[in-house]
Amino acid sequence: MTSDDKKHVRRWYWSGAILIFVMVVVGGITRLTGSGLSMVDWNPIMGAIPPLSDAQWEETFEQYKQFPEYQQINYNMELPEFKTIFFWEYIHRLIGRILGLVFIVPFAWFVIKKKIDSKNIKRGIILFTLGLSQGFLGWFMVMSGLVDIPEVSHYRLAAHLLLAFTIVGFCIWYALDLTPSANPREETGKELRWWLYGLMGLLVIQIIYGAFVANMQAGHVYNTFPKMYEHWAPPELWVIEPIILNFFDNIVTVQWIHRVFGTLIGLIAIAIWIRSFILDTTFFTKKWSLSLLAIVLAQYLIGVFTLVFHVPIWLGVLHQAMALVLFGFIVAFLKTLNQTDSLGSHEIN
Incomplete structure (x- = not known):
């Protein structure tokens, strides 16, 4: 890898760490505003498009009404309030999708153009595997709050948060490994x-x-x-x-x-x-x-x-x-x- 190659791959690692930081912040807002169970399905592709028409919003709200959080806690909630909690969970998932693109597209370009060595290809595969696992774990966490008790498992939440921290740690370590040390x-x-x-x-x-x-x-x-x-x-x-x-x-x-x-x-x-x-x-x-x-x-x-x-x-x-x-x-x-x-x-x- 040339010095320019290392610089570009290093920036790629740092962009991943920064985006996950943003995602953790939005995840905190999602949890504290009680928004985490507002999206009751998981559609990685079509789920990127939010409800756009009044009919779509009504349909999405009706889906939410079928689950314990609405039935036991938010039974007095109106559509405008639902839109607010839906917003934060949607943003949280949208950042996850953007993170996937920010990872996959540059990585593919680095590999095709032979701008990345075998060691960093292995590291990229590690990050891809961890990121994919994080997506599944996030949905696995949400599922725990859609059954009987409208609250996600604190064990699954802890695992979800810890894995996010782990991915950031790998990104930082890998980025610094490509940084010339003048210390x-x-x-x-x-x-x-x-x-x-x-x-x-x-x-x-x-x-x-x-x-x-x-x-x-x-x-x-x-x-x-x-x-x-x-x-x-x-x-x-x-x-x-x-x-x-x-x-x-x-x-x-x-x-x-x-x-x-x-x-x-x-x-x-x-x-x-x-x-x-x-x-x-x-x-x-x-x-x-x-x-x-x-x-x-x-x-x-x-x-x-x-x-x-x-x-x-x-x-x-x-x-x-x-x-x-x-x-x-x-x-x-x-x-x-x-x-x-x-x-x-x-x-x-």
Whole structure:
């Protein structure tokens, strides 16, 4: 691959990451506005065309009326209100279709014109497979809310969100792999990498529990901080039998775990920043560590405000978006250390 080829493929990877970020933001709005079950069918091709005439809107609304969300929750909803919730779910799915085109068309061009090497062809196939899986998983999630209870499975929502984060992580890693590195060699980066791996592990769990909190509306209970009213550990933590189910189905326990892991992530970010000085890392690595700490603290504060203000839509969406920013930043930090550390070079193939 020539330098121009690498530049174009790199931009392609970054465009995928940016579009998925937009899709995650719109997905957050869709969830918080209760719009996710407004489209009751999945038609990847013809579904790209929304209702255009009054008759089509009436037909689409009648289809919605056949499902539990309308029958149990929105039975007083009129057509103008339905159009509003339909809009957000439609936009969410439309971005997914655009993302598919943005991926497939350039990839085909790169391959036909021989502008991409075998390693990046394999990476493209990985991204295509993950993207296709994400589409099916999104519909699988929606289906869970179209049966008896008008609410999607929080397990499926967590899987859907985590896969979106994973695809962004791959896009960022692959893009940076095609970026010439002008950073100084970091001889002490090995320990920081292990700290970052630990932080990433905690963040993955935090993302899962963030999805649980969002879908179970656990952010609408115990809206005080730092205590949950007068308790550090409220009495409802272990009320479900068997106890293991509290970790997944108890809204109080889910929120409490989300708080605890958020605090742990903050403490580890502080530790990474301190270790970057103790290990006498380069100025470049110290800047990355400080930036990581700033993003973590900003996300922590956004989470606190989201909770105490009873999850306003804009704060809930911002909190989800910042989680993806943090995830992407950690991936980039790890890639940077891998590129500059003479002790090793782990690579996602």
